[in-house]
Amino acid sequence: MRAERRLDRSGWEPDGIPEAVAFPRTPEEVQQILREATLSRTPVVPRGAGTALTGASAAGTGTIVLDLSRMDRIVEIRPADGVAIVEPGVVTAELDRAAGAYGLSYAPDPASLAVSTIGGNIATNAGGLRCAKYGVTRDAVLGLDVVLASGERISTGRATLKGVAGYDLTGLFVGSEGTLGVVVGATLRLRPLPEPTATIAASYPDITTAAAASVALAEARIQPVLAELLDEATLNAIDPALRAAGAALLIVQTDGGPDEAARALEVLTKGATTIRSATDPASLLAARRQALPAIERLGRPLIEDIAVPRSRLAEAVREIETIAARHEVPICTLAHAGDGNVHPIIVAGRHGEPIPASAHRAADDIFALALRLGGTVTGEHGIGVLKKAWLRRELGDLSLDLHHQIKALFDPHGILNPGKALA
Amino acid sequence: MRAERRLDRSGWEPDGIPEAVAFPRTPEEVQQILREATLSRTPVVPRGAGTALTGASAAGTGTIVLDLSRMDRIVEIRPADGVAIVEPGVVTAELDRAAGAYGLSYAPDPASLAVSTIGGNIATNAGGLRCAKYGVTRDAVLGLDVVLASGERISTGRATLKGVAGYDLTGLFVGSEGTLGVVVGATLRLRPLPEPTATIAASYPDITTAAAASVALAEARIQPVLAELLDEATLNAIDPALRAAGAALLIVQTDGGPDEAARALEVLTKGATTIRSATDPASLLAARRQALPAIERLGRPLIEDIAVPRSRLAEAVREIETIAARHEVPICTLAHAGDGNVHPIIVAGRHGEPIPASAHRAADDIFALALRLGGTVTGEHGIGVLKKAWLRRELGDLSLDLHHQIKALFDPHGILNPGKALA
Ligand SMILES: Cc1cc2nc3c(=O)[nH]c(=O)nc-3n(C[C@H](O)[C@H](O)[C@H](O)COP(=O)(O)OP(=O)(O)OC[C@H]3O[C@@H](n4cnc5c(N)ncnc54)[C@H](O)[C@@H]3O)c2cc1C
Ligand SMILES: Cc1cc2nc3c(=O)[nH]c(=O)nc-3n(C[C@H](O)[C@H](O)[C@H](O)COP(=O)(O)OP(=O)(O)OC[C@H]3O[C@@H](n4cnc5c(N)ncnc54)[C@H](O)[C@@H]3O)c2cc1C
Numbered sequence: 142m143r144a145e146r147r148l149d150r151s152g153w154e155p156d157g158i159p160e161a162v163a164f165p166r167t168p169e170e171v172q173q174i175l176r177e178a179t180l181s182r183t184p185v186v187p188r189g190a191g192t193a194l195t196g197a198s199a200a201g202t203g204t205i206v207l208d209l210s211r212m213d214r215i216v217e218i219r220p221a222d223g224v225a226i227v228e229p230g231v232v233t234a235e236l237d238r239a240a241g242a243y244g245l246s247y248a249p250d251p252a253s254l255a256v257s258t259i260g261g262n263i264a265t266n267a268g269g270l271r272c273a274k275y276g277v278t279r280d281a282v283l284g285l286d287v288v289l290a291s292g293e294r295i296s297t298g299r300a301t302l303k304g305v306a307g308y309d310l311t312g313l314f315v316g317s318e319g320t321l322g323v324v325v326g327a328t329l330r331l332r333p334l335p336e337p338t339a340t341i342a343a344s345y346p347d348i349t350t351a352a353a354a355s356v357a358l359a360e361a362r363i364q365p366v367l368a369e370l371l372d373e374a375t376l377n378a379i380d381p382a383l384r385a386a387g388a389a390l391l392i393v394q395t396d397g398g399p400d401e402a403a404r405a406l407e408v409l410t411k412g413a414t415t416i417r418s419a420t421d422p423a424s425l426l427a428a429r430r431q432a433l434p435a436i437e438r439l440g441r442p443l444i445e446d447i448a449v450p451r452s453r454l455a456e457a458v459r460e461i462e463t464i465a466a467r468h469e470v471p472i473c474t475l476a477h478a479g480d481g482n483v484h485p486i487i488v489a490g491r492h493g494e495p496i497p498a499s500a501h502r503a504a505d506d507i508f509a510l511a512l513r514l515g516g517t518v519t520g521e522h523g524i525g526v527l528k529k530a531w532l533r534r535e536l537g538d539l540s541l542d543l544h545h546q547i548k549a550l551f552d553p554h555g556i557l558n559p560g561k562a563l564a
Numbered sequence: 565m566r567a568e569r570r571l572d573r574s575g576w577e578p579d580g581i582p583e584a585v586a587f588p589r590t591p592e593e594v595q596q597i598l599r600e601a602t603l604s605r606t607p608v609v610p611r612g613a614g615t616a617l618t619g620a621s622a623a624g625t626g627t628i629v630l631d632l633s634r635m636d637r638i639v640e641i642r643p644a645d646g647v648a649i650v651e652p653g654v655v656t657a658e659l660d661r662a663a664g665a666y667g668l669s670y671a672p673d674p675a676s677l678a679v680s681t682i683g684g685n686i687a688t689n690a691g692g693l694r695c696a697k698y699g700v701t702r703d704a705v706l707g708l709d710v711v712l713a714s715g716e717r718i719s720t721g722r723a724t725l726k727g728v729a730g731y732d733l734t735g736l737f738v739g740s741e742g743t744l745g746v747v748v749g750a751t752l753r754l755r756p757l758p759e760p761t762a763t764i765a766a767s768y769p770d771i772t773t774a775a776a777a778s779v780a781l782a783e784a785r786i787q788p789v790l791a792e793l794l795d796e797a798t799l800n801a802i803d804p805a806l807r808a809a810g811a812a813l814l815i816v817q818t819d820g821g822p823d824e825a826a827r828a829l830e831v832l833t834k835g836a837t838t839i840r841s842a843t844d845p846a847s848l849l850a851a852r853r854q855a856l857p858a859i860e861r862l863g864r865p866l867i868e869d870i871a872v873p874r875s876r877l878a879e880a881v882r883e884i885e886t887i888a889a890r891h892e893v894p895i896c897t898l899a900h901a902g903d904g905n906v907h908p909i910i911v912a913g914r915h916g917e918p919i920p921a922s923a924h925r926a927a928d929d930i931f932a933l934a935l936r937l938g939g940t941v942t943g944e945h946g947i948g949v950l951k952k953a954w955l956r957r958e959l960g961d962l963s964l965d966l967h968h969q970i971k972a973l974f975d976p977h978g979i980l981n982p983g984k985a986l987a
Contacts, residue, residue, distance in 0.1 A: 221873075268728075273725070280703060297963065300873055300938050301903070301904050302903035303900075303940075304940035305688065305691075306947060306958050307959050308740055308967055309689075309735040310963065312702075313736060315732060316732055333785040334785070335785055358756075359644075362756040364755060399823075400822075450642065450644075450723055451646060480724070481645075482725075515724075517722050517729050518729055519728050535730070540730070540733065550966075550970065550973060
């Protein structure tokens with residue numbers, strides 16, 4: 142049990158195994174655990190499904206894992222209010238399914254949604270495919286119920302769709318990777334998302350033309366629900382026949398009606414080598430869904446996660462190809478083109494074997510590239526332990542100092558997920 | 565000059581007039597002013613256009629007004645990135661106009677947009693008509709350039725549409741009413757908003773039927789761009805003929821194409837006494853635009869601003885009618901129905917005369933009502949000085965203490981807009 146809760150999905154290994162794993166069922170039990178942890182100065186690692194890709198939920202010697210997966214009730218869905226009240230262990234897809242019964246959706250859809258928890262999504266501010274149009278987790282969180290390091294419990298935010306009383310503590314907890322408090326309840330926004338009208342898959346001769354097509358959508362006043370870009374290496378990994386149609390594939394889905402769909406098709410046709418449009422999205426989205434499994438067949442995947450200004454997307458992908466060549470490691474790149482969020486997936490040797498140094502060097506070059514292009518080292522996965530060294534370079538000393546002061550204010554004894562999220 | 569910068573649009577009067585008004589042109593000048601203010605412990609009141617409705621930008625004896633209206637350059641619009649970089653004094657409508665040249669919009673549209681500044685919008689987290697669908701100011705702010713009380717300057721957030729490195733300091737500054745730092749630059753998100761497809765104005769026999777119609781839209785998977793509700797008192801103030809068509813008017817605009825527009829019309833027709841639909845929105849929106857001027861003809865308006873869960877909208881409006889009768893003050897109510905944000909406008913005696921005590925008692929009853937219905941005392945205008953007493957009741961002691969600790973961390977000598985936003 143303790144060994145099973147030691148790792149997340151990053152491949153990063155802490156020293157030793159945790160002291161204990163707690164499975165609270167109520168906020169009061171969480172309060173009790175944190176009160177005792179504060180007294181004994183024991184580090185606590187909150188955990189949802191353990192799918193983090195950064196080491197954020199990894200737990201080593203001397204820690205208590207606070208596994209929230211059994212606090213998994215959807216307490217209430219209030220369709221007329223557009224609001225859901227949930228415990229932190231609710232699985233993301235289950236909330237969306239439950240909302241669907243009322244014609245509503247829970248918009249943030251990380252690729253891990255079939256297993257990830259709402260608490261983990263909140264603590265990492267998870268993004269997803271339809272986030273370019275409908276927002277990331279932050280945009281769906283109206284209020285939180287949080288247990289502080291001291292064991293005290295506060296509510297932040299509200300149960301209304303709008304409100305500005307007080308500072309935005311809700312936003313401060315979102316994305317804080319379990320270092321400021323433990324989320325024991327959340328009030329979430331549900332939206333009436335329209336059904337997608339059209340799905341379009343367009344192949345282009347090169348990444349530059351594909352990226353330009355995705356930018357041209359915005360200039361035509363079209364905001365797609367999703368715009369996924371697959372590079373040459375990814376297409377080759379999935380199926381060389383797919384690559385034969387063009388070196389870059391852009392899959393776009395719109396939900397604004399047939400007129401918008403027709404205009405999107407027109408925009409995307411420019412420069413495309415082949416273009417397919419279908420009202421049945423599954424067939425066209427298949428390539429995107431097959432990407433990660435296909436890359437995993439090549440070896441152990443390190444899933445990176447930078448974001449760049451949208452206009453630098455093509456440049457980023459091309460530079461990543463150069464980095465792959467320089468370090469002689471295969472890198473397959475997927476991108477959420479709509480928001481410039483690029484996932485270079487480094488194939489880091491064989492499964493089960495140590496990660497080669499060249500893979501780490503390639504990752505460092507990718508982070509440096511992100512900052513050079515005016516971007517960030519993490520678009521949606523977070524800092525965890527793997528990117529701590531890069532945080533100072535991105536934020537600067539003064540801002541990082543402020544971060545540490547905020548951390549000290551919320552967690553004076555440093556018991557909440559120490560060594561994570563902050564450099 | 566000093567007397568002109570003493571008041572905002574709330575009617576609240578501070579003691580005395582400010583010591584001085586500064587009109588910085590550069591971030592460096594702001595830094596210099598704050599450095600000196602810290603040394604001399606002089607309170608500084610940041611100011612944009614002074615349109616706050618809460619006393620937030622009012623300035624009395626011993627203060628320096630830091631008027632940012634001359635830092636009004638749109639530094640850059642990057643259409644391909646969907647981003648604008650602006651100084652704080654840029655007028656909201658001007659940014660939206662400039663973005664329009666590229667097929668983009670700056671979504672947050674407070675009714676004051678023709679004069680309010682981006683800095684003031686950020687410091688109050690301003691909302692607006694199309695915010696139910698496209699988000700409030702918070703959702704449009706990607707990064708900030710902020711001068712701290714010490715005179716130091718930090719950047720928060722980023723220039724990309726997505727990113728999760730570090731805590732959400734951007735969100736912490738948004739809505740902080742000038743009490744945590746002075747915004748000297750902002751990186752904002754621009755979106756390709758579709759043109760509205762249809763505008764529908766529906767009259768209902770009573771507020772309950774009208775509110776139910778607006779909730780029914782969500783159940784039909786329709787999210788209108790705007791959904792404005794006008795109550796009986798408001799309709800009477802504008803034109804008794806308008807009232808004759810029904811005691812409540814709901815004006816809805818959609819932008820999802822003709823199919824969605826047709827479905828919206830069908831939903832809204834249920835229970836309506838009269839319904840009009842037009843592709844020319846101006847004529848149907850006229851009633852909403854005339855509302856405030858019409859109410860001002862009745863006397864001095866106190867514009868309140870609560871938000872309630874959407875399902876309690878009708879109850880809120882009916883209770884407000886009871887409060888008006890109890891205190892014998894006219895109250896006209898407008899609501900952004902899509903997000904439950906209700907603006908009861910208390911007609912508080914004649915212009916230029918003192919506000920009668922009954923108006924203040926009615927306001928207090930309205931705030932108590934908001935909390936009783938599970939809502940908030942401010943949906944978009946903020947706390948300022950007028951609602952400070954209510955903040956503790958909404959947040960609770962523990963949360964308010966945390967607020968004060970955060971304030972002390974950012975502004976240890978309490979020079980930034982003291983006496984505002986926090987109880
Ligand atoms: C195949 C795969 C695909 C993925 N796709 C995406 C994607 O598209 N978008 C994306 O953003 N991420 C993605 N991820 C990363 C990961 O799934 C997300 O970060 C997810 O939000 C983590 O949820 P979790 O429940 O597994 O959290 P965990 O991994 O258990 O925890 C993550 C962090 O949250 C903290 N935490 C967990 N619960 C709480 C709580 N209740 N209170 C306070 N802190 C808490 C932990 O301490 C840790 O810091 C993917 C991961 C995998 C393996
Ligand atoms: C007719 C009318 C209609 C309105 N409609 C709406 C509406 O629909 N939605 C809505 O949300 N509000 C509305 N308001 C309220 C007001 O217009 C908004 O709050 C607006 O955002 C204030 O902008 P401003 O530039 O006038 O700010 P000011 O009034 O000058 O300042 C407001 C607050 O921001 C602070 N501040 C200003 N600039 C900065 C800066 N650069 N850095 C740090 N702090 C700063 C001030 O100290 C103060 O606390 C309305 C007001 C009026 C008079």
